[in-house]
Amino acid sequence: MSGLLAAVEPVVRLSPQTRVIAAVLALAFMLLILDLIRRDRLLERYSIVWFLLGLVMLAGAAFPILLELLARALGVRDVTIALFSAVLLLLLGLALNFSVIASRQAKQITRLAQQSAIETIEQPGEIESTKPAIDKG
Amino acid sequence: MKTLVFIPAWNEEHSIEAVIADARKNLPKVDLLVIDDGSTDRTAARARRAGVMVASLPFNQGVGAAHQTGYIFALAHGYEACGQIDGDGQHPASELVRLVAVIESGDADLVVGSRFAGESDYRASRMRRGGQRMFSLLVSSATGQSFTDTTSGMRALNHRAMALFVRRYSSEFAEVESLQQAVRAGLTVRELPVGMLPRAEGKSFITPLVSAFYIFKTLVVLLVGQLRPRTNEPDGHP
Numbered sequence: 001m002s003g004l005l006a007a008v009e010p011v012v013r014l015s016p017q018t019r020v021i022a023a024v025l026a027l028a029f030m031l032l033i034l035d036l037i038r039r040d041r042l043l044e045r046y047s048i049v050w051f052l053l054g055l056v057m058l059a060g061a062a063f064p065i066l067l068e069l070l071a072r073a074l075g076v077r078d079v080t081i082a083l084f085s086a087v088l089l090l091l092l093g094l095a096l097n098f099s100v101i102a103s104r105q106a107k108q109i110t111r112l113a114q115q116s117a118i119e120t121i122e123q124p125g126e127i128e129s130t131k132p133a134i135d136k137g
Numbered sequence: 138m139k140t141l142v143f144i145p146a147w148n149e150e151h152s153i154e155a156v157i158a159d160a161r162k163n164l165p166k167v168d169l170l171v172i173d174d175g176s177t178d179r180t181a182a183r184a185r186r187a188g189v190m191v192a193s194l195p196f197n198q199g200v201g202a203a204h205q206t207g208y209i210f211a212l213a214h215g216y217e218a219c220g221q222i223d224g225d226g227q228h229p230a231s232e233l234v235r236l237v238a239v240i241e242s243g244d245a246d247l248v249v250g251s252r253f254a255g256e257s258d259y260r261a262s263r264m265r266r267g268g269q270r271m272f273s274l275l276v277s278s279a280t281g282q283s284f285t286d287t288t289s290g291m292r293a294l295n296h297r298a299m300a301l302f303v304r305r306y307s308s309e310f311a312e313v314e315s316l317q318q319a320v321r322a323g324l325t326v327r328e329l330p331v332g333m334l335p336r337a338e339g340k341s342f343i344t345p346l347v348s349a350f351y352i353f354k355t356l357v358v359l360l361v362g363q364l365r366p367r368t369n370e371p372d373g374h375p
Contacts, residue, residue: 114202121191
């Protein structure tokens, strides 16, 4: 029981093999983000947070001391648990953020639809021809 | 008073012409607007042929967005009052006349036609009535004002209520939540007993499970509504 409260020095660390895999994945992830921006599939606005996440992953793989500091701050002895907790919280925050964005956009779409509907009162003949074609890239 | 009556309609090609004709006959002085909520049938075309204004939403947005379209249009074009009846033929325009009259007399900001207040002979299944009672109970306790028919789509309102609903209007629980909104904003809301016809076409999809889910959702929506900051004076006129 005393171990729960007295967690000071992390005892479970990432193995070198894991660190290499993590670094490679982080680099691949960042390249993917760059490619998505380059091909216009991802707005810069949303890419920044993902890119930063890739950087953090890379930093964690390159400097294990960072993860150990994190584990110590959280009071856990296992670095992997600290890592999982941090990532889980981050993803939770991101998911919530996207729900907020989706809600805002739904409102904007509704208002646009309403304004376009009011415009159709004046130009009743043109509805079919003005259906916008959305470029799906 | 410059008054607009709008008719939200989603795939109501079989009833829309009759609804328009009924509204014309009973409300000869008002402007009529059909709000076609992304219908995929000939609702919009038939309404246009009947000679009324038609606002076509580019895709189905739900009843709340359709109502709000009416309020946005009414406020933008200087209407001081507006009434609304559903496009499925459930609401006799002769009853809406009485609601609009209350608004025009200035006795209320929002008037709702209730199937269950007074001696209405509206017949609904026991299930449906039970659900309605539940909604009424919830809204009544949330607002501190008694409501008997919280899902009625027959209503009339003035520019104050419209301004409130243009700013924010629930997309999923438009009828229920807007009552709470109006009362909380300090508007005078009244219910008037009206007669309604049963749905012409059996399109109601309310099963016990669905209504239980609705009631739960309504509960959440109303609770959240109670926590929203109060908006005391809708913008526009003092």
